[in-house]
Structure formats: structure tokens, C-alpha cells
Amino acid sequence: MGRGRQRGGGTRPARRGPAGLRLFVALDPPAHVRHELAGWVREQRGALPGVRPVPEEHLHVTLAFLGERPPSEVDPIAAAVVAAATTGAAADLGVGAPLWLPPRRPRVLTVEVHDDRGDLRALQADVASALDAAVGWREDRAFRPHLTLGRLRPEAGRQRSAPAATPALRFDGEAVTLYRSLLEPTGARYVAVERVLLG
Numbered sequence: 563m564g565r566g567r568q569r570g571g572g573t574r575p576a577r578r579g580p581a582g583l584r585l586f587v588a589l590d591p592p593a594h595v596r597h598e599l600a601g602w603v604r605e606q607r608g609a610l611p612g613v614r615p616v617p618e619e620h621l622h623v624t625l626a627f628l629g630e631r632p633p634s635e636v637d638p639i640a641a642a643v644v645a646a647a648t649t650g651a652a653a654d655l656g657v658g659a660p661l662w663l664p665p666r667r668p669r670v671l672t673v674e675v676h677d678d679r680g681d682l683r684a685l686q687a688d689v690a691s692a693l694d695a696a697v698g699w700r701e702d703r704a705f706r707p708h709l710t711l712g713r714l715r716p717e718a719g720r721q722r723s724a725p726a727a728t729p730a731l732r733f734d735g736e737a738v739t740l741y742r743s744l745l746e747p748t749g750a751r752y753v754a755v756e757r758v759l760l761g
Contacts, residue, residue, distance in 0.1 A: 579679035582632040584743040588622035589735045596621045598729050603711045606725045611754030613671050613712035623707055625686045635697045640756040643740045647758035650685040660725045670713050673728050675707040682707055735760050
């Protein structure tokens with residue numbers, strides 16, 4: 563399979579606050595999958611009035627959430643992501659059932675991602691191993707592949723309504739991306755730092 567590498571444009575932002583940059587690594591689904599799922603969320607608004615949809619362009623499968631990292635670690639982290647993703651794959655994935663997370667105190671509406679061939683889990687393990695070797699990052703919870711589609715507004719309480727069935731979608735992962743998350747008054751904004759195309 564061919565691979566392509568895309569570097570975020572412009573100069574790297576200056577350190578924001580004493581704790582550094584908020585980073586995560588994600589698998590990006592194809593645009594048509596994002597579009598279908600964003601449309602499904604809009605259709606659920608009547609049944610789920612307390613849910614704030616995630617912007618369509620932000621839909622992703624988190625492979626590693628690194629939290630706040632010093633700027634000096636960005637280049638080693640980016641190199642680790644490239645090394646892990648260049649030889650990886652995430653094919654024949656499926657959109658599963660709606661899922662409230664975390665189960666006991668739900669804050670987000672997600673959909674499961676089915677990984678029957680195990681490609682996605684292998685890719686996530688490779689990314690985690692590369693990050694451990696590069697900057698000593700280690701995952702503190704079991705990998706549960708999902709796409710976050712909406713977040714509960716604080717005033718919504720513990721909503722657990724069962725949404726309608728999700729679209730029957732199968733897809734291959736489009737890219738693995740290292741993102742920087744910028745917290746703004748209107749919500750989080752994601753900026754790609756490094757992107758490796760798959761397939």
C-alpha cells in the first residue's frame with residue numbers, strides 16, 4: 563500500500579501555558595463516513611436534546627491521548643507516529659451500536675468501531691509502543707475503539723436515552739494524525755501536527 567506524509571503548515575505554535583501542548587494521536591475515517599455519522603447525530607436531536615454534536619471534521623478514533631506535553635517532545639512524538647503508522651493498516655472497520663461513555667457517568671455519545679481483522683488494535687499497539695520508546699508515554703486504560711459523536715451539555719444531567727440504530731458503514735482508515743487540541747471558548751479545535759496517509 564502507498565503511504566503519504568503530511569506536515570502541519572506554518573511554524574510550530576509557542577508554548578501555551580506552563581504545562582505545554584495538549585496532544586493526541588488519532589485514526590481519521592474517510593470524509594463520507596464522517597458526513598454520514600454527523601447527519602445521523604443531527605437526526606437524533608429531537609430524542610437527544612442535551613447532546614452537543616462534535617463538528618464533522620473532528621470525528622476520529624483516538625489511538626493515544628498524551629495530554630499536556632512539553633514543546634521539546636513534539637518532534638520525537640511526531641517521528642514515533644510516523645514510524646508506527648508507515649507500516650500499519652486499519653482496514654475493513656465497521657460502525658457499531660451507539661454507546662454512552664463512560665458507562666456509569668455518561669458524558670459523551672459514541673459509536674463502537676468494529677475491528678474484526680484486528681488491524682486497528684495492532685496499529686494502536688504499535689503507536690503506543692513507539693510513543694513509549696520515544697517519550698516514555700504509556701496507556702493507562704484498555705483500548706476501546708469508538709468515535710465520539712456528541713458531548714452532553716452540563717445541564718443535560720445523566721442522559722441515557724437509546725438513540726436510533728446507526729448507519730451500516732464499513733470503511734478503511736484514511737490516515738493516522740498527531741493532533742494538537744486548542745481549548746477555546748466555543749470548544750476544542752484540533753490542529754494537525756503530523757499526518758500519515760494509509761492505503
